Amino acid sequence: MTTQERFVLKLFVTGHTPRSERAIQNLRRICEKELEGHYEMVVIDILEQPEAAEEEKILATPTLIKALPLPLRRIIGDLTDQEKVLLGLDLLPSPMNPERIS
Amino acid sequence: MNENTDALLKLPTGIEGFDHLTMGGLPKGRTCLISGSSGSGKTILGMEFLYRGMIRYGRKGVFVSMEERTSDIMRNVRRMGWDLQALVKSGHLRLLDAGPEPIPIEESGAYDLSGLLVRIEHAVEQTGAELLVLDSIGSLFDQFTNAAVVRREIFRIIDALRNMGITAMLTAERLDEYGRISRHGVEEFVSDTVIILRNVLKEEKCRRTVQVLKMRGDTHYKGEYPFTINAPIGISILPLSARELKQSSSTARISFGNQVLDQMAGGGLFRDSIFLVSGPTGGGKTLLATTFAAEGCRRGEKVLLLAYEESHAQLLRNAQSWGLDFQKWEEDGLLRVICQYPESMGLEDHLLLIQREIESFRPRRLIMDSVSAMERVGHVRFFREFVIGLTSFAKQEEVCSLFTSTTPKLSGGDSITEAHISTITDAILLLRYVEINGILRRGVAVIKMRGSQHDKQIREFTIDDQGLHIGKPFTNVQNIILGIPSATLPSEVEQLGAMFEE
Numbered sequence: 263m264t265t266q267e268r269f270v271l272k273l274f275v276t277g278h279t280p281r282s283e284r285a286i287q288n289l290r291r292i293c294e295k296e297l298e299g300h301y302e303m304v305v306i307d308i309l310e311q312p313e314a315a316e317e318e319k320i321l322a323t324p325t326l327i328k329a330l331p332l333p334l335r336r337i338i339g340d341l342t343d344q345e346k347v348l349l350g351l352d353l354l355p356s357p358m359n360p361e362r363i364s
Numbered sequence: 365m366n367e368n369t370d371a372l373l374k375l376p377t378g379i380e381g382f383d384h385l386t387m388g389g390l391p392k393g394r395t396c397l398i399s400g401s402s403g404s405g406k407t408i409l410g411m412e413f414l415y416r417g418m419i420r421y422g423r424k425g426v427f428v429s430m431e432e433r434t435s436d437i438m439r440n441v442r443r444m445g446w447d448l449q450a451l452v453k454s455g456h457l458r459l460l461d462a463g464p465e466p467i468p469i470e471e472s473g474a475y476d477l478s479g480l481l482v483r484i485e486h487a488v489e490q491t492g493a494e495l496l497v498l499d500s501i502g503s504l505f506d507q508f509t510n511a512a513v514v515r516r517e518i519f520r521i522i523d524a525l526r527n528m529g530i531t532a533m534l535t536a537e538r539l540d541e542y543g544r545i546s547r548h549g550v551e552e553f554v555s556d557t558v559i560i561l562r563n564v565l566k567e568e569k570c571r572r573t574v575q576v577l578k579m580r581g582d583t584h585y586k587g588e589y590p591f592t593i594n595a596p597i598g599i600s601i602l603p604l605s606a607r608e609l610k611q612s613s614s615t616a617r618i619s620f621g622n623q624v625l626d627q628m629a630g631g632g633l634f635r636d637s638i639f640l641v642s643g644p645t646g647g648g649k650t651l652l653a654t655t656f657a658a659e660g661c662r663r664g665e666k667v668l669l670l671a672y673e674e675s676h677a678q679l680l681r682n683a684q685s686w687g688l689d690f691q692k693w694e695e696d697g698l699l700r701v702i703c704q705y706p707e708s709m710g711l712e713d714h715l716l717l718i719q720r721e722i723e724s725f726r727p728r729r730l731i732m733d734s735v736s737a738m739e740r741v742g743h744v745r746f747f748r749e750f751v752i753g754l755t756s757f758a759k760q761e762e763v764c765s766l767f768t769s770t771t772p773k774l775s776g777g778d779s780i781t782e783a784h785i786s787t788i789t790d791a792i793l794l795l796r797y798v799e800i801n802g803i804l805r806r807g808v809a810v811i812k813m814r815g816s817q818h819d820k821q822i823r824e825f826t827i828d829d830q831g832l833h834i835g836k837p838f839t840n841v842q843n844i845i846l847g848i849p850s851a852t853l854p855s856e857v858e859q860l861g862a863m864f865e866e
Contacts, residue, residue, distance in 0.1 A: 276478035288473075308479060312486035319461055320479035322508065336465060338508075339473035350470030 269293075269301035269351070270330040276323040277309045281340050285324035288341035296353055326350070372556075372580075375531045378416030379409070381601025385585050386576055390557065395522045395532040396579075397554040399546040400561030405572060405593055406535040408444075409561065410497035411437065412598045413533055415446050417495050418456045425495035426458045426487045428480075430503035434459035445596035458487045464507045471509060477517035481524060488528055496525060500535035505548050515550070522554060545577070556580045562588065571710065571746065574601055590712045590749065600716055602753050618728075618764055621659030624834035628810045628819035629791060635728075636762040637814070638755045640735075640785060642769045643795030648806060648825060649768040650674070651832050652795070653731045654683050656766050660729040661693040668727035668763075670718065671703045672737040679703070686831045700725050706737045711750040714738065718754060722761055730758055734768040735785065751785045790814040795825065798838065807838060 273289055275282035286305055293301050308315035308323065318327060328335040328351055337350035348354040374388030383389045390396055390413075400406045414425040429437055437459070438448045451457040460483055488496065498521070504514045518534075525532050534554055536546035541562045558577040563570060573588035591601040617632035626632045633639055643649045653669075660667040671679055679701060683690040693699035702721065706714070722730065732754075739747055758765045767785070786792060792812040798805045808825040810818040821837035 274479065276476075276482060281474060281476075285473075308482045312482050315479050315483050316460070316486065319463075319465065320483070321462055321477055321504075322475045322480075323478045324475060325479060334467050335470070336467055337470040337472050339471050339475045342473035344472075346470050346472035350468075350472065 266300055267331045269297050269328065271301060271303045271351075272318075272327045272329055273303065273305045274308055274315060274318065274320050274323055274325045274327070275305060277307060282307075282324060284342070285326075285340040288344075288347070289326060292341070292344060292347055296348065296351075328352075376421070377413050378420040379412050379599050379601070380597060381589070381591065382574075382599070385574065385589055385601055386579065387584050390531055390533070391579065392531050393526065393529045394556045395525055395530075395534055395554050396557035396559060397546070397550065398533050398535045398559050398561060399538050400535070401538055401541055401563060404561040404563045405591075405599065406561055407432065407437070407499050408441070408593055409599055410499050410533050410535055411441055411446070411448075414457065414495055414497055415441075415448075415451075415598070418451055422456075423495055424456050424491045424493045425497070426460060426484065426491060426493045428460040428462050428484060428496065428498045430462045430464075430498070431500055433463060434461045443595055444598055446598075455491060458491045458493065460484070460487055464503065469507075475508075475510075476513060477504070477508075477521070481517070481521055484521065485524065485528070488530060494529070494531060496530045496532040498532065498534045500537060501550055502537040502547055511548070515548075518550060571712070571742075590746070592710075592712045592716050594713070594716065597716075602712055602715055602749075618665075619659055619663075621655040621662075622832060622834060624823070625793075625808075628808075628823070628834070629793075629813055630816040630818045633764055634790065634815065635764055636759050637764060637790035638758060638788065639764070639766045639791045639793065640769060640789040641766060641793045641795065642771055644771050644797060647795040647797065648808075648827055648832060649770070649795060650682065650733055651686070651827055652793070653733045653766055653768055654679075654686065654688065655831055657690075657699065657729065657731055658683070658688045661696075661698045664698065665728035666697075666725060667693075667699050667729045667731065668721055668725055669699065669701045669731045669733070671701065671733050672706045673734060674703065676701055676703045685829065687829070688831075700727070706741050711738065711742045711746050714741070715750055715753050715757075719757055722757065722763060726761075727763055730763045730765040732765070732767045734770050736769040748785075752788060755785070755788045786812070791818075796822075798824075808834060 271289065271293070273285060275285060289303065293303060306314050308320060322338040324338065324340055326337040326341065335350050335352065337347055341347050345354065372391035372394065374386070374390065375392040376383045376389040398406050398409060411427065414427055417423040417425055427437070441448060448457060448459070452459065462480055462483070484496070487493065501518055504518070505511055508514050522534070536548070536550050538544060538546050541564050545558060545560070557579045560575045560577050562573045562575070564573065572591050572593070574591050575588045576584040576586070589601050591599055593599055616635045618635055619632050620626050620629065641649050641652050657667045657669055669679070680690050690699060690701070694701060700721070735751065738750060741747070742750070755765070767789070791810065791814060794809050794811055796807045798807045806825040807822045809822040823837045824835040826833045826835060
């Protein structure tokens with residue numbers, strides 16, 4: 263499961279709501295566990311930076327964008343379903359990319 | 365959304381026919397739902413709502429596209445002659461790309477659509493927009509699996525728009541032309557105003573219609589109204605029967621171009637009247653129409669001649685044979701001849717074209733030869749609407765109009781055209797073949813002349829190289845109009861002698 267590729271993750275949230283906080287905590291926890299030492303996490307509050315939401319064409323919040331490594335991936339929600347997050351980050355085997363199993 | 369009892373202010377849209385249909389435009393500061401099947405014209409209507417608002421009223425607007433890329437929309441409407449790029453540059457228009465991303469999206473846990481709402485609010489704030497279009501909300505249901513969340517968020521967006529005082533259009537898909545209002549039942553949120561667009565294929569012809577299903581707290585025209593989409597006008601709704609019948613009923617008379625005919629009609633035609641000439645093929649209808657046109661030109665009145673059965677060259681040659689120089693009148697700008705195959709376009713498009721011609725050329729006389737040729741183009745109901753739309757427009761513009769109609773039988777008989785338009789026309793002139801003792805002759809009679817006395821007799825009508833001549837009334841011959849004429853006198857000699865009054 264470990265890979266040394268550098269991960270760049272952008273998390274878009276709307277204000278300091280419980281849901282935003284939950285998403286930030288969930289992401290941090292997952293990253294610490296799965297990507298320790300080789301990830302970069304940026305939290306963007308679109309209330310403060312609406313242009314950023316426009317630029318990335320954000321519809322739902324929270325939205326997590328995996329900018330690197332390619333390919334781009336998006337995960338929406340407060341990230342409580344850890345399996346889905348790992349799947350979205352290509353950290354779990356999925357029918358779409360079985361070669362990443364090992 | 366049910367606290368409203370006060371009459372809503374309406375915001376005129378500037379879309380042709382739309383403000384008439386809605387009796388003033390869209391309720392100001394509210395969101396209305398535009399529901400329609402795929403290809404029914406929702407995006408164009410939404411875009412035109414913004415475009416006219418900007419061009420005509422200097423308003424600002426935001427277009428949120430959830431299906432097409434904004435670059436595609438810009439390109440698509442360029443064929444309408446709308447330069448969105450310039451409006452974006454001048455700060456009037458903001459296009460938001462809110463379509464699905466081409467990359468896979470995973471859902472993990474709870475979410476809402478605050479991203480979309482924040483972007484909308486931001487765009488409205490930056491532009492100072494009064495108008496907004498969301499096209500289309502159905503796409504949200506395809507992008508996000510939790511329909512309950514999507515519904516709640518749409519409601520929240522509508523609420524936010526209302527707080528900002530935005531007049532908005534929300535588009536939604538429907539699957540059937542006559543079924544549920546929209547696919548996801550979104551009309552429940554936007555209960556103020558619901559407008560349905562349809563694109564129905566009937567008898568191999570596509571027909572677009574618009575219907576204002578409801579408009580809370582206010583009146584509007586009910587039923588389906590046909591519309592067309594054409595460059596550069598955009599959407600054009602034909603109000604048809606919604607047009608008020610406020611005939612000015614001019615008492616001024618104009619000449620037919622034939623003294624006897626004028627007398628038969630009690631002194632000429634009323635200036636704003638609609639005149640129907642009915643007759644069998646070869647009965648002299650085109651000659652009558654030509655005479656009517658020539659009289660107008662001779663008097664310096666502009667004449668619009670719409671020909672659906674003959675070519676331009678044929679018409680000119682015919683007129684020439686009666687000593688009338690149509691070509692010169694055309695060059696002088698008095699006569700405008702338009703020849704078209706009835707089948708070249710739909711009835712709505714024909715009507716639109718005629719209306720444009722009347723508006724730009726401003727004729728005093730209009731000739732349509734023949735109106736019955738249009739029967740072939742569409743369903744009988746649409747034909748009737750076409751005729752109503754045309755006649756009411758001609759009346760409104762005070763254009764004296766002559767329509768010809770071909771009867772299917774050589775003698776007697778009636779046609780669909782007559783059944784549908786005889787009640788609308790102000791005067792009817794019948795041309796009929798009369799067979800007397802083995803010889804075909806032509807008879808002419810005025811059978812209706814609204815607001816005036818007219819000659820009740822049937823007169824003989826002849827054609828030579830000078831044009832038409834109207835002679836004495838037939839006497840002692842019956843059933844000319846109704847069918848097979850028959851003589852009433854016993855002796856042939858007497859009959860021949862008495863055929864014409866001295």
